[in-house]
Amino acid sequence: MSNQSHSPLAQRRILARRLIVGGLVVLCLIVLSIYGRESSSGPLHGLQSGAGTLVTPIQDGVSRAVQPVRNAWDWAKSLVSARDRAAQLAKENQQLKAQVVQGQFNSEENQRLTQIPGLGNAWNVDYNQVPADIIGWSASPYYDEARIDKGTSNGVIVNSPVIAAGTAGPALVGVITQAGPISSTVAFLSQPQTSVGVTITNANSAFGILQPTAPGAYEITGIPVGKPVANGDIVYTAGFRLFGQLSIFPRGIPIGLVEGVGHRATDVNQTVQVDPFVDPNSLAYVVALAPKSALAKQRATTP
Amino acid sequence: MIISVGSSNAPAAAAIVRGPRMWMVALMVLAAVVVQVSLMPFIDVADGIPDVLVCVIVAVGMLRGPLVGAVAGAAGGLLVELTSPIGTLGVLGLLYLVVGWGAGRLCGRDEMRGLLPPVVLCVIAEAGVLIGEAFVQLMLSRPLDFGDVVRSLLASVILTGLIAAPVVALARRALGAPRVIEPFLVSGDG
Structure with missing residues (x-):
């Protein structure tokens, strides 16, 4: 044996054997570090987008095939x-009734503001x-990403916002991170690196x-302590x-409701907990916003 | 490169043999990748996703040795990252490579003959992959909720354990007896 x-x-x-396996390890590490450093228009991201396009027909077919089973499971x-x-909806109903009055005022203010380009x-x-x-x-439980069946041929580009029907109408759920000709990748807001400028009109x-902060929960930072944020306030994109x-993200897309506000005595800013209107995991379809105006296209090219 | 095959525990006359169903290994990995990226994410129970690829990589490693296991793992992992909406490239390739290599070290061992040991190995491998992936997420400064990680890990491990037995049985049927495949030469053809 020893001989x-x-x-x-x-x-x-x-x-x-060591060279082959070591070479593969080095290859993976090189790919990992290049991928992490390059922009979303880099060659490896492009390769990923192209490969995603290749499997789109298969995924489309499987998605349609399993949809009835999925519907039954969700049911x-x-x-x-x-x-x-039911209890949660009753509570939300109370909050929404209170917001109707404020909403009328906001509507008038909104009409006035829309006059300003x-x-x-x-x-x-x-x-x-x-x-x-x-x-x-995503095949990994750590990524809140999904592939949709629309791409650049439909006007969807990288950084296109993505909305979906939520408990209170359309709400922001994510952004396009990769766009191929017939399919695109959506990163949902729950992705850890996401950050959105938001406003609370109330x-x-x-x-x-x-x-x-954690799956299904968001946090707003940077709001001064003096601002009267209250539970039930609606959080919108600020633009x-x-x-x-x-x-x-354009101004005025709803994201969720404030469900908690707090700060320490020494803090100058308060921390606001947000309950999103949409749970991405329960979605079967979304609406991608394809830029049309010059301003929208400028937003999409924002670094 | 000449590749020959042999039984790890039966050194005999050296023999160069054509790739023993290497096309089948490639086909199995490819099929597992397609199923993993297109079907498995829909089976989302408590944030857990069954990992058919890890079962195939473990089976390939167990039946064809560490080299083929590692190559199949790296290829399978990279393909999943290329075709599924995952925000990294190279991480799964590396993790599945380790899984394939580790499973390959057990190729031909008597204790791996039954169905339970490979299933346990699949479960351990899946836990290892998910822990490794979580570690990489932390290295990339992505905040992770410990409770959610544990929940999705447990769910994924259980779901993977449930599908492991049929996958390993199918792989054994497709690839036959365990044979260690090495570069250049290996003693015996098993």
Whole structure:
């Protein structure tokens, strides 16, 4: 045995095996580091987008095939949580009734603001709404990403905002991170690196940065303690980021409801917990916003 | 490169043999990747996703040795990252490579003959892949909720354990007896 393992042939074999496996390890590490450093238009991202396009027909077929089973599964799950949902909906109903009065005032203010170019709630004017089926989900539980069946041929480009029907109408759910000719990849807001400039009109149009904290929960930071943020306030996209930079998201898309506000005695800013209107995991289709106006296209090219 | 095959525990006369169903290994990995990226994410129970690819990589490693296991793992992992909406490239390739290599070290062992040991190995491998992936997420400064990680890990591991037995049985049927494939030469053809 020992003679065999020390023979030149055995040593060559061991060396070759180590070279092959070591080479693969090095290849993976190189790919990993290049991919992490390059922009979304880099060659490896392009390769990923191209490969995704190749499997799109298969994913589309499987998605359609499993849809009835998925619907049945969702229905069964909804039965389990029906009682909790009823209680939650009753609570939301109370909150919404209270917001109707404030909403009338906001509506008038909104009409006045839309007269000012670039400030108005014009996301439904500046963008074409492209309905899309979700045809594939991330194979990793750590990524809240999905593939949709619309791409650049439909006007969907990288940084196109993505909305979906939520508990209170359309709400922001994510952004396109990769766009191929016939399919695109959506990164949902729950992705850890997401950050969105948001405003709470009920709180004197307080501005803050929304980021995910845990799956299904967001947090807004940067709102001064003096701003009267209250539970049940609606959080909208602000249309800009810190220091007034243009955001990729247009102004006025609802995201969720404030469900908690807090700060320590020494803090100058308060921390706001947000309950999103849409749970991405339950979606079967979304609406991608394809930029139409010059401002919308400018937003999409914002770095 | 000349590749020959042999049984790891039966050193005999050296023999160069054509690739023992290497096309089948490639086909199995490819099929597992397609199923993994198109069908498995829909079976989402408690944020867990069954991992058919890890079962195939473990089976390939167990039946064809560490080299083929590692190559199949790296290829399968990279293909999943290329075709599924995952925000990394190279991470799964690396993790599945380790799985394939580790499973390959057990190729031909007597204790791996039954169905239970490979299933346990699949479960351990899946847990390892998910823990490794979570570690990479932390290295990339992505915040992870510990409770959610544990929940999705447990769910994924259980779901993977459920599909492991039929996948390993199918792989054994497709690839036949365990044979270690090495570069250049291996003693015996098993």
